[in-house]
Amino acid sequence: MAAVQVEGLSRHYGEREALDGVSLSLQEGQTLVVFGPNGAGKTTLLRVLATLLRPHAGEVRVLGARLPGEAWAVRGRIGLLGHEPLLYRELTARENLRFHARLHDVAAGRVEELLARVRLEHRADEPLRSLSRGMVQRVAVARAVLHAPELLLLDEPRSNLDPAAVELVDPLIGSASGRTRVICSHDPGGGLAEADVVLGLRDGRPALLRAAGELRAEEIVELYR
Amino acid sequence: MRRTVGALLRKELLVELRTLESVPGMSLFAVTTFVVFHFALQRSSVDGDLAAGILWVTLLFAAILGINRLFVADADQGGFDGFLLAPVERTALLVAKALALLAYLVALEIVAVPAFALLLLGPSLGQAMPQLLGVLALGDLGIAAIGTLVAALAVRTRARDLLGPLLALPLLVPIVIGGARATSPLLTLGHAGDPPTRWLLTLGLYDLVFGLIAYALFDFLLED
Numbered sequence: 001m002a003a004v005q006v007e008g009l010s011r012h013y014g015e016r017e018a019l020d021g022v023s024l025s026l027q028e029g030q031t032l033v034v035f036g037p038n039g040a041g042k043t044t045l046l047r048v049l050a051t052l053l054r055p056h057a058g059e060v061r062v063l064g065a066r067l068p069g070e071a072w073a074v075r076g077r078i079g080l081l082g083h084e085p086l087l088y089r090e091l092t093a094r095e096n097l098r099f100h101a102r103l104h105d106v107a108a109g110r111v112e113e114l115l116a117r118v119r120l121e122h123r124a125d126e127p128l129r130s131l132s133r134g135m136v137q138r139v140a141v142a143r144a145v146l147h148a149p150e151l152l153l154l155d156e157p158r159s160n161l162d163p164a165a166v167e168l169v170d171p172l173i174g175s176a177s178g179r180t181r182v183i184c185s186h187d188p189g190g191g192l193a194e195a196d197v198v199l200g201l202r203d204g205r206p207a208l209l210r211a212a213g214e215l216r217a218e219e220i221v222e223l224y225r
Numbered sequence: 226m227r228r229t230v231g232a233l234l235r236k237e238l239l240v241e242l243r244t245l246e247s248v249p250g251m252s253l254f255a256v257t258t259f260v261v262f263h264f265a266l267q268r269s270s271v272d273g274d275l276a277a278g279i280l281w282v283t284l285l286f287a288a289i290l291g292i293n294r295l296f297v298a299d300a301d302q303g304g305f306d307g308f309l310l311a312p313v314e315r316t317a318l319l320v321a322k323a324l325a326l327l328a329y330l331v332a333l334e335i336v337a338v339p340a341f342a343l344l345l346l347g348p349s350l351g352q353a354m355p356q357l358l359g360v361l362a363l364g365d366l367g368i369a370a371i372g373t374l375v376a377a378l379a380v381r382t383r384a385r386d387l388l389g390p391l392l393a394l395p396l397l398v399p400i401v402i403g404g405a406r407a408t409s410p411l412l413t414l415g416h417a418g419d420p421p422t423r424w425l426l427t428l429g430l431y432d433l434v435f436g437l438i439a440y441a442l443f444d445f446l447l448e449d
Contacts, residue, residue: 052306054449076312084303086310088236090243095236102232103311127243143307
């Protein structure tokens with residue numbers, strides 16, 4: 001069964017079509033990388049799959065649940081890492097993660113484990129506002145995988161991270177995590193390397209949908225011209 | 226549900242303790258307003274209907290400040306999305322936010338009522354205090370239910386700072402009327418009697434109705 005199945009998805013904001021006729025299929029354990037210039041609809045697609053936005057037309061199935069009607073069935077099985085870290089600046093990293101752990105009914109030990117894995121134990125009791133953007137992004141990664149989601153939705157997940165931090169978070173959100181992933185990226189080379197399927201969006205419409213093995217990075221660069 | 230409400234309420238109070246964005250502003254507003262009334266009325270003290278009116282109108286406007294801030298951290302820092310992604314009952318957010326607002330109102334009144342007694346009130350509050358606290362509690366419940374509902378509605382709009390008070394004020398007027406009528410005998414020189422039962426019942430009924438409306442509508446307000 002496909003982990004993500006989308007047929008003719010459309011979504012608009014007022015008069016503007018953010019997504020128009022998007023279709024795709026992603027098997028369990030596969031990685032879909034979505035490319036496209038700013039405003040192409042990548043983030044909107046992620047938010048629809050995350051159950052945060054309703055599709056206005058088309059059929060969307062995520063982990064077997066039809067959206068939006070069965071959204072309740074997949075909340076808690078999805079991990080979203082967006083542009084915003086979904087964390088409170090005045091709370092510490094530990095407080096933020098414990099808060100999310102309580103919402104997801106996850107044991108406190110998992111918070112400590114993840115703080116260690118993103119190497120933030122020594123700064124875990126400082127308010128988030130006093131941490132660098134890269135550190136906040138590491139906390140956000142820990143938040144996204146806290147409840148061991150089956151599907152990861154990642155919007156430029158390595159932004160703000162230095163190479164050492166990328167190595168830290170890769171086992172959690174990279175291909176080694178073994179999870180089904182949908183990633184929005186602006187990095188043709190890097191994105192293509194971890195993709196099984198590539199979707200290119202332009203003005204909300206699908207401009208490209210192919211297996212990653214059949215694509216060259218130059219074809220992705222063309223999307224941005 | 227209880228565990229979720231506990232987690233949300235704890236987070237809410239922690240954020241307020243760290244930022245001090247709501248309660249100090251509400252309290253300062255109330256005290257300043259009493260000072261303004263003190264000079265504007267050119268009277269050293271007030272009692273009865275006037276005292277009750279001043280107290281409740283001041284508490285109402287101070288509460289609006291808290292209502293306007295209630296969901297701001299969630300909207301600005303992505304807390305809404307974080308909550309919506311969790312497999313929990315959405316009503317838990319309503320209950321936690323209403324309890325947080327209730328706590329802010331109690332904190333406000335701990336400052337505002339003594340300040341009111343000191344700056345404006347003629348009669349002593351000593352004997353009437355238990356009944357006054359009862360009336361204030363009834364008013365606070367209604368303000369918390371309506372305030373949470375309105376704040377959730379307004380926060381996702383661009384004009385949230387304007388829309389919040391515009392929606393809240395008409396809905397809160399019956400609470401001010403009921404609260405002032407019920408409080409008036411308690412603030413009259415010589416203690417004119419107990420709060421009229423019909424006004425207490427009116428406040429209680431209003432709280433119940435808006436509690437149920439908030440419960441029924443809240444899920445829809447969080448939907449896209």
